[in-house]
Amino acid sequence: MSVQFYGWEVVDDGASYTGVLLEPSQRPQNRGVYTMYHGTSVASARLIIANGFKQSSSGMLGRGVYVSRDKKKAASYPKNSSSSNRVVLELRVRVGRVKRIDKDNHPMQLTWHTHGYDTAWVPPKCGMISVKSGMEEDCVFDPKRVTVVAIADAPDTIRTELQELLAKTSKKSGRGDGDSADVCPLCKRKTQQGAQHIKQQCWKCGQNLCILMSKHFCPGRP
Known part of the structure; x- marks a missing residue:
């Protein structure tokens, strides 16, 4: 007896709509939109939610907003800070054109944006000495490509305040449920x-x- 199959099945890489997570080892596709995370302090979380991200002036990959698809990576920031002062923001990131940086002293490690790339991606366990954790890391040059969509983790004493601030900011900017x-x-x-x-x-x-x-x-x- 033969069995006929009709239909299809596809694997979504997360680029077609938000909410799907790629493994950190999978390269983000050009022009994709991904769920990522950013770890910061309570005070900085308030400022980011209210006013949006700003470029860091420097870093391993140069100027930009540092994020990761690995929530554990984000949860380790800020370094040398107690758990009561750590917040993990869930983000929607439009990566644009992506450049893989996978070795120390890569020729484009600090200049990828001048070559037409929007995001630099460091894959996990690539052996870079400057990434001691071995976890995936991304740097997005334009802060407007990064949007806070949820509070992934925060101290219980501050979580409700941040959620209310995010809801207020999202509604004001037209990113709430009505959008x-x-x-x-x-x-x-x-x-x-x-x-x-x-x-x-x-x-x-x-x-x-x-x-x-x-x-x-x-x-x-x-």
Whole structure:
């Protein structure tokens, strides 16, 4: 007895919509949007949420905003600080064009942006002496590419305050719930400003499908 299969299954690299996490060892795709993290102090978290990120003046990869897809990496900052003064911000990052920096004294380690790249990516366990933790790290040149979307971790005494500040700031800037008016009933992903996703019928079973669905299997037939 032969069994016929109709449908598809794809692997989402996280670049098509936010909320999907790639493993830190997977290279971020050019022009993708990813969930990343940034560790900072309580005082700095307030400023970042209220006013957005600012470029660091220097660092291993030069100027930019330092982030990571590895939450453990972000949770270790600020260095030499107690847990009561550490906050991890969850971010939406538009990486743009990405340059891999995977060795010490890389020729573009500090100049990648002048070569047309928007983000520098250091893969985990690449052997760079300057990355003692061996964890993944990213540097995004333009702070406008980085948006705070949630409080991933914070002391209990400050978490509610930061969440309320984030909600207030998001609403003021138009990034609150009102900015994503609908959810596609088929793929369950947020639509962009309420614009409906493109729908098609399966050529075999006739079921209505959204082109952004990651998986579809035709119902079994007798």
